[in-house]
Amino acid sequence: MKTMIVGLATEEARDRIAACAEYMGVGRSVATVADAGELLELHRRTPSDLVVADLAFAGTDPVVFAGAVHAQSRYTQVVLTGPFSPFTASRAMASGAAALVCGPNGEPDGLTASVARSIILTFPGAVRAAAAIPLQAMRPRRDRLTPxxxxxxRAMSDGKSNAQIATELFLSVDTVKCHAKRLFRKLGVHDRAHAVAEAFRSRLIC
Structure with missing residues (x-):
């Protein structure tokens, strides 16, 4: 895969993906857009190898959306995320979607961003960029992270919010924020996207 367009409605999610792509050295290969019209216009001007979008973002009808993407380039892979019913899932696959990633209602951007981030971390360019960074700089960091x-x-890498992490680990939200601040400092990063990218690169999580 060479280029990728990600459809995300919230600016925060778009910033996370952009930061992750920049950190992994593939910023020029990843574009984020705020609505389906913008996505299709960008894809029309410069057909992408991969399009990732939430079902609602895409306009709720996977056949129409995938058809519009493939009208510009039949080789483009379409990955859709969202709470698919069996009927919608079958229509999505029939429309030529390469993959469906199902998830609960409520945070479509979180699921889409998590999928996009996972794809970014498997970019050939990202792997090469990560391999080029000296390992000695990250070895001490591993030992300083507490369990x-x-x-x-790891919960951040799954796209979970602080509130969700707090519930899962039986902690307060403030405690989760404190853990996050400390691990950011130890990893030498400033946000979640960078922390997760660094964690995958240094094999803290997999």
Missing amino acids: REVQVL
């Missing part, structure tokens, strides 16, 4: 900080980091 609880690793748990919080």
